[in-house]
Amino acid sequence: MTTAAAAAPRLDPRVARSRAAVLTATVQLLIERGIAGATVEAVAARSGVAKTTIYRQWPDQPSLVLDAFSSLLAAQEPPDTGTLREDLLQMLRGLAAALTTSPAAALMPALIDAAERQPAYRALHHREAEARHSSLRTVLGRGIERGELPPGTEVDLLVDLLAGPLFHRRWVSDRVLDDHFATAVVDTVLLGTHRSPHSNPRTGGPRC
Amino acid sequence: MTTAAAAAPRLDPRVARSRAAVLTATVQLLIERGIAGATVEAVAARSGVAKTTIYRQWPDQPSLVLDAFSSLLAAQEPPDTGTLREDLLQMLRGLAAALTTSPAAALMPALIDAAERQPAYRALHHREAEARHSSLRTVLGRGIERGELPPGTEVDLLVDLLAGPLFHRRWVSDRVLDDHFATAVVDTVLLGTHRSPHSNPRTGGPRC
DNA sequence: ACGTTTCGCTACGGGGCCGTAGCGTATGAT
DNA sequence: ATCATACGCTACGGCCCCGTAGCGAAACGT
Numbered sequence: 001m002t003t004a005a006a007a008a009p010r011l012d013p014r015v016a017r018s019r020a021a022v023l024t025a026t027v028q029l030l031i032e033r034g035i036a037g038a039t040v041e042a043v044a045a046r047s048g049v050a051k052t053t054i055y056r057q058w059p060d061q062p063s064l065v066l067d068a069f070s071s072l073l074a075a076q077e078p079p080d081t082g083t084l085r086e087d088l089l090q091m092l093r094g095l096a097a098a099l100t101t102s103p104a105a106a107l108m109p110a111l112i113d114a115a116e117r118q119p120a121y122r123a124l125h126h127r128e129a130e131a132r133h134s135s136l137r138t139v140l141g142r143g144i145e146r147g148e149l150p151p152g153t154e155v156d157l158l159v160d161l162l163a164g165p166l167f168h169r170r171w172v173s174d175r176v177l178d179d180h181f182a183t184a185v186v187d188t189v190l191l192g193t194h195r196s197p198h199s200n201p202r203t204g205g206p207r208c
Numbered sequence: 209m210t211t212a213a214a215a216a217p218r219l220d221p222r223v224a225r226s227r228a229a230v231l232t233a234t235v236q237l238l239i240e241r242g243i244a245g246a247t248v249e250a251v252a253a254r255s256g257v258a259k260t261t262i263y264r265q266w267p268d269q270p271s272l273v274l275d276a277f278s279s280l281l282a283a284q285e286p287p288d289t290g291t292l293r294e295d296l297l298q299m300l301r302g303l304a305a306a307l308t309t310s311p312a313a314a315l316m317p318a319l320i321d322a323a324e325r326q327p328a329y330r331a332l333h334h335r336e337a338e339a340r341h342s343s344l345r346t347v348l349g350r351g352i353e354r355g356e357l358p359p360g361t362e363v364d365l366l367v368d369l370l371a372g373p374l375f376h377r378r379w380v381s382d383r384v385l386d387d388h389f390a391t392a393v394v395d396t397v398l399l400g401t402h403r404s405p406h407s408n409p410r411t412g413g414p415r416c
Numbered sequence: 417a418c419g420t421t422t423c424g425c426t427a428c429g430g431g432g433c434c435g436t437a438g439c440g441t442a443t444g445a446t
Numbered sequence: 447a448t449c450a451t452a453c454g455c456t457a458c459g460g461c462c463c464c465g466t467a468g469c470g471a472a473a474c475g476t
Contacts, residue, residue, distance in 0.1 A: 036244045050424045109321035112379050129380050160373040168372030171320050172337050192400025222452050258454045
């Protein structure tokens with residue numbers, strides 16, 4: 001009975017309310033001032049929740065920030081249009097849009113930077129990245145089954161080839177990142193993979 | 209008199225010494241603890257230079273950190289082997305090696321994160337990125353002149369297509385980043401670009 | 417209506433870092 | 447040898463943030 005009760009604890013609405021307010025304020029502060037600026041005191045001031053209340057729900061600042069980060073996890077479902085190209089276009093266009101418009105995208109560098117040194121952030125970063133890549137892997141796997149990609153295709157390589165250019169353009173080149181760019185990436189990579197130059201040169205192209 | 213003297217200031221060796229010690233310590237602290245950890249007090253402790261001396265040469269902490277960042281600028285000369293593929297292989301392999309081994313590479317996420325919010329860091333980041341890309345652009349330009357790339361090739365797109373996957377693998381996928389990977393990227397992108405980089409969407413893309 | 421839980425508020429000691437001042441000492445230039 | 451300069455050291459007021467304690471008030475569950 002105790003285990004059953006602990007499994008489905010109906011939450012006190014007061015807890016839920018303050019918890020939501022705190023997380024919202026934390027995300028805002030993370031975007032505006034970075035991890036270092038997401039102070040417990042600042043979160044308390046911004047959210048209207050007392051500092052002591054925050055400490056009643058989170059042991060320390062890193063726990064709170066990690067919680068705020070994971071509250072943003074929103075992995076999209078893998079599309080299934082019937083064509084590999086269409087699936088990839090849909091995914092990369094969605095990614096491009098998310099990287100340019102979503103305010104949450106702005107704090108990905110902060111997560112990567114923190115992951116470079118702190119194990120907890122590192123684990124979270126990998127979890128989120130894996131969640132994003134799994135959809136891509138699913139789509140690519142279907143492409144292989146359909147014969148749109150050669151059988152020996154290295155899926156991991158393709159993931160970097162497809163997603164990498166979008167990230168690079170957003171945070172390094174700092175140029176326009178739109179549907180046209182996403183389309184160009186998909187087509188170039190698909191065309192370049194069609195003959196699988198690195199893995200299986202003997203079999204030539206599938207049906208060229 | 210004052211203007212003439214300021215025009216050619218031979219540096220006091222004491223200044224040069226403390227300056228070098230401070231910058232070295234700052235870089236170390238940046239790598240170990242990030243920007244927030246590169247405190248003037250910590251730098252003073254690590255370098256053995258008194259805190260007051262640091263303030264005599266830098267007005268505040270951001271100036272010091274920016275100075276430390278720019279002391280790491282080392283853009284490689286564009287190679288000229290005669291073949292576009294060889295040039296690109298050399299450059300991307302060098303980049304892959306730098307991203308994996310160089311301790312300075314570890315603080316690129318920190319720079320990108322800071323650039324997201326602070327204009328000074330943003331300017332520095334763009335300056336460094338531009339320096340890296342210019343060599344790549346030079347090599348690609350020669351490829352177009354030689355006819356190894358179609359005349360209308362979008363060089364900016366190629367830069368992201370080539371460099372992006374390396375960054376993505378280093379900081380998102382967190383998988384092996386070696387010569388083999390760099391080679392696969394170069395070959396896929398070159399093959400994919402050999403015909404039109406983005407074919408017409410009406411027919412369903414680059415089908416053969 | 418009743419106990420229980422969570423809340424907001426105030427206050428606190430502790431710590432870290434900021435940026436400056438003053439002063440004697442060591443190192444450099446001439 | 448002399449003068450100028452940069453140095454290290456100590457000390458300081460100020461600020462921000464940490465995490466905890468104690469209290470009464472308000473909101474909840476039954």
